[in-house]
Amino acid sequence: MKQVFIKTTLILLLVGSLMACQENGDYKEAMKDGAYQISAQTKLTDVMIHDIFSPPVASRIYAYSSIAAYEVAVLADSSYQSMMGQLNGFEKTNFDTSVEIHYPLASLAAYYKVATALIFSEEMMNAHYNTALKEIKSKGIPSKVFENSLALGESVGQHVLDYTKKDNYHQSRSFEKYTIRNDPGSWQPTPPAYMEGIEPHWSKIRTLTLDSANQFISAPPTVFSSDSSSQFFSEAKEVFNIVSNLTKEQKDIAFFWDCNPYKMNVKGHVMFAEKKITPGGHWMGIAGISSKTANLDWKGTSEALAMTSIALFDGFIACWDEKYRSVVIRPETYINRFIDEDWLPVLQTPPFPEYTSGHSVVSNAAAETLTHLFGDSFHFVDSTEVAYGLPIREFNSFRLAAEEAAISRLYGGIHYMPAIVNGATKGTHVGNHLLAKVKTRKDENNSAIAAKSEEIK
Structure with missing residues (x-):
């Protein structure tokens, strides 16, 4: 009995010692990397x-969720700078950080x-x-620290949600649908679903950094003509010829960057949707992969996700402004x-006008942002599409990935x-x-991530 008592006492002392260690601050090491942030984004x-959800929506x-997580990183580390006062209409406010807070947890709480x-499926x-x-x-x-952290995350998240309410999104839900034009050169719904034009008023959504939706207006598209000697006919014939003679590599590239959440399949009299990632989701996946590759902590990961999502x-917004102009x-x-x-x-042709290419715009905007953060020659393995049945692709820079994403739309025939x-x-202008x-x-140069990226090469 004495031995049992001694063993029990030792066990209790050991457990007490471990708890004391935790109470003394060992728990502060928890969640230091960006794994939870990346997991939350993957679930989103x-x-x-x-x-x-449509690609613009x-x-x-992504943007508002990532901004909320980042703003907690700002509270945790004085070397970071708040986006309040920098983003259009994002008003400054103060948060109570006088109590002990586990900031990685608070950041996660703000994101969720x-x-x-x-979203719609809140239960998921x-x-x-x-x-x-x-x-x-x-x-x-x-x-108590756990509760404090969740409360701070709740407070920061609510501030961002208040910010979302003034971006004209909810008002735009009641705007009129796009009316199909009768002139031969204008966009028409395409098979198999002949869906109506998606988000025809997206240019009316408040931008985060741009002065206006048309700040970087593109050169006018080629003048429409059905004449076989015209420039427009030549451009269409180029698409026809490329698609008719695709190599396996070109076809692989087209499917890898498809990212069409609207793909409809027809079997007999049944039509059903094949759910896919959006192009923005693909680039957010790349931002997460790159953060992990660079061994960033939760703050650096939050920064990379926020900046990419804003781009x-x-x-x-800039792209959709041109599409519906x-x-x-x-x-097709x-x-x-x-x-x-x-x-x-x-x-499958997406349900909105052709000019300019959404993939080209957003991929280059994201690539400029990620290049600034991680460096010009950052190698990464893009496994974003593995979950959707596609293989990995490797890139030696974000700009090369953006270049491939852009040309994939020619290979795809759209x-x-x-x-x-x-x-x-346009995308490069938006990113810059x-x-x-x-x-x-x-320090105004965001050099920390790029320097760390150089270390791991």
Whole structure:
């Protein structure tokens, strides 16, 4: 009995000692990397695929959720700079940090607060959040600190949600639908679903950094003509010829960057949607992969996700502004009318006008931002599409990845070259404007991530 008592006492002392260590601050080491931030984003992507959000709307959800997480990093580390006062209409406010807070947990709480409020399937996001909280509780964070952290995350998240309410999104839900024009050169719905034009008023959404949706207006598209000697016919014939003679590599590239959440399949009399990631979701995946590759902590990860999401958000607004101004006919429609009535593109044509290419704009906007953060020659393995049945692709820079994403739309048969080239230019302007307007580090050069990236090469 004496030995049993001694062993029991020793066990209790050991447990008490471990708890004391946790109470003395060992728990502060928990969640130091960006794993929980990346996991939350991955789940958000899954939910948005389930809910079938359009690419522009998905970019809005990514942006506000990521901004909320980043703003907690600012409170945790004085070397970071708040986006309040830098983003359009994002008013400054103060948060109570006088109590002890576990900031990585607060950042996660802010992310889930905003993300859950902006999606449809809240129960899916809440279930993922609750599972994460149970795991985090086991890391020994004192109950009071745990509660303080969730409260701060709630407060920051609510401030961001208040910010979302003034961006004209909810008002735009009641705007009129796009009216199909009768002129032969304008966009028409395409098979198999002949869906109406998506988000025709997206240019009216408040930008985050751009002065206006048309700040970087593109050169006018090629003048429409059905004449076989015209420039427009030549551009359409280029699409026709490329698609008719694709190499395996070109076809692989087209499918890798497809990112079409609207893909409809027809079997007999049944039509059903094949749910896919959006182009913004793909680039947010790249931002997460790069953060992990660079061994960033949770603050650096939050910074990378926030900056990338802002580039995507403004990129979509700038792109959609041009799409519904020029309303250019898609290659599928043109080629079927004037070249070959039986021709089909490799990829399913998305339900909105052709000019400029959305992939070209947002990919280049994101690439400029990520290049600034991680460096010009950053090698990464893009496994974003593995979950959707596609293999990995490797890139030696973000700009090379953006270049491939842009040209993939020609290989897919859904864009003419001017939309790709001019879209890439627009995206580069959007990304550089963001970097000029928003500073996330007090030293104003955001050099910390790029320097760390150089170390791991």
